Amino acid sequence: MLPRAVLSTGSLVLRAPAESDVEGMTATGADPVAARFLTSLPSPYTERDAREHLAVAARRWEEGGAEFTIAQNGAYAGGLRVSAPDPWGAVEIGYLVAPWARGKGVATAAVRAVTEWLFDQGVHRVELRVAAENVASLRVALKAGFREEGRRRDARETRDGRLTDDVLFGRLALDAGEEAPPYLPLLEGGELTDGVVRLVPIEPGDTEDFHRMMAQPSVAAYAMGPAATLEEIERRCRNTGYWWVTAQRAELAIRDAESGAFAGHVQLAHVVPVLGQAMVGYSLLEEFRGRGFMTRTVRLLVDWAFANTPLHRITAGTNERNRASHAVLERAGFTRECVHRELFPAADGTRADDVQWVRLRSR
Ligand SMILES: CC(C)(COP(=O)(O)OP(=O)(O)OC[C@H]1O[C@@H](n2cnc3c(N)ncnc32)[C@H](O)[C@@H]1OP(=O)(O)O)[C@@H](O)C(=O)NCCC(=O)NCCS
Numbered sequence: 001m002l003p004r005a006v007l008s009t010g011s012l013v014l015r016a017p018a019e020s021d022v023e024g025m026t027a028t029g030a031d032p033v034a035a036r037f038l039t040s041l042p043s044p045y046t047e048r049d050a051r052e053h054l055a056v057a058a059r060r061w062e063e064g065g066a067e068f069t070i071a072q073n074g075a076y077a078g079g080l081r082v083s084a085p086d087p088w089g090a091v092e093i094g095y096l097v098a099p100w101a102r103g104k105g106v107a108t109a110a111v112r113a114v115t116e117w118l119f120d121q122g123v124h125r126v127e128l129r130v131a132a133e134n135v136a137s138l139r140v141a142l143k144a145g146f147r148e149e150g151r152r153r154d155a156r157e158t159r160d161g162r163l164t165d166d167v168l169f170g171r172l173a174l175d176a177g178e179e180a181p182p183y184l185p186l187l188e189g190g191e192l193t194d195g196v197v198r199l200v201p202i203e204p205g206d207t208e209d210f211h212r213m214m215a216q217p218s219v220a221a222y223a224m225g226p227a228a229t230l231e232e233i234e235r236r237c238r239n240t241g242y243w244w245v246t247a248q249r250a251e252l253a254i255r256d257a258e259s260g261a262f263a264g265h266v267q268l269a270h271v272v273p274v275l276g277q278a279m280v281g282y283s284l285l286e287e288f289r290g291r292g293f294m295t296r297t298v299r300l301l302v303d304w305a306f307a308n309t310p311l312h313r314i315t316a317g318t319n320e321r322n323r324a325s326h327a328v329l330e331r332a333g334f335t336r337e338c339v340h341r342e343l344f345p346a347a348d349g350t351r352a353d354d355v356q357w358v359r360l361r362s363r
Contacts, residue, residue: 002064002066015069017067022047024076033099038096039158066082085123091123094128095110126170127168129169144179152167167246183247197254197300198256199300199301209253210265219286254297263285264293265282276361277314282294282297315356315358320355321352337356340353
């Protein structure tokens with residue numbers, strides 16, 4: 001059983017929920033972001049739900065868990081719950097920050113403080129489960145010293161009845177709990193642009209354009225493996241934020257800066273932090289070719305990567321026959337490095353050589 005405690009960290013106090021929280025809880029429960037990611041919240045959320053929650057919170061303490069209101073300067077700023085320990089003594093934390101208190105480190109500080117308090121109470125393992133699309137919460141987990149332990153496929157259902165992935169994080173009492181600086185920081189302002197092309201993280205709304213592009217014969221000719229279905233592409237578009245914040249890869253849509261139309265896709269994949277290496281890959285819709293879009297795109301992304309990440313080598317692998325791609329890389333400052341013989345399998349059973357290119361961080 002956890003002792004009833006009041007915790008304080010910086011400007012925050014974590015204490016048991018009280019009648020005075022009802023107004024803040026009602027406004028927070030009715031927030032669309034909360035409704036989207038906390039599907040167990042009643043929707044629409046009313047004052048009555050907030051009052052009922054006070055009773056649930058009291059019971060949670062009795063059942064061996066904990067429930068806190070996060071107060072900032074005396075005002076309601078969010079809530080945090082701790083499950084009762086599982087048979088092996090691990091507990092799970094869930095949290096919610098009021099819309100007016102977000103983006104100031106409230107969730108990170110509260111999760112960190114409660115986790116460390118739980119370790120002081122003898123808990124050895126704390127877990128978080130975060131929807132793969134909930135980028136703010138994925139960042140909170142990493143900033144609070146948790147380690148990613150895997151993506152659980154189709155582990156939860158969205159409000160509209162779609163099965164979706166979540167990400168399991170764990171922090172052990174033995175872990176140092178330090179926050180590693182993000183290897184791939186998110187784009188400042190959410191985009192990269194040179195006024196002609198605009199690069200923005202891929203999102204589910206790009207699914208149909210992406211699928212159409214992958215089916216164009218000149219794109220399909222250089223794609224690996226069987227063609228992805230619309231569903232597989234949608235899943236890929238939903239996981240962009242997860243891959244990005246866990247430094248697995250950055251996936252961006254290329255948009256025509258003038259019209260906003262989807263023009264193609266570019267990614268930094270195969271990120272190997274220990275080597276400081278990643279690989280750029282790209283495809284452009286046929287109707288946007290011949291305007292220098294991909295050269296601009298590769299330059300923008302690679303310049304951003306060298307300015308904002310520790311990457312030292314960015315490579316590109318190209319089919320030996322793909323002259324247009326070779327020209328893009330030459331114009332974007334890459335040099336030919338080597339040939340991987342018979343690397344690329346083709347549908348007809350033949351194999352093609354891969355010409356590898358590289359651009360190094362300039363010293
Ligand atoms: C997730 C949530 C708790 C974060 O609370 P918060 O107090 O704003 O969190 P913090 O300020 O500690 O950190 C938020 C991080 O996410 C980033 N972020 C916020 N919104 C973002 C977005 N839409 N896309 C990408 N990153 C985002 C912030 O920049 C910050 O990261 P940084 O320090 O690297 O810049 C809050 O958004 C919330 O209550 N959401 C609804 C409920 C919910 O999702 N709960 C968690 C369920 S697992």
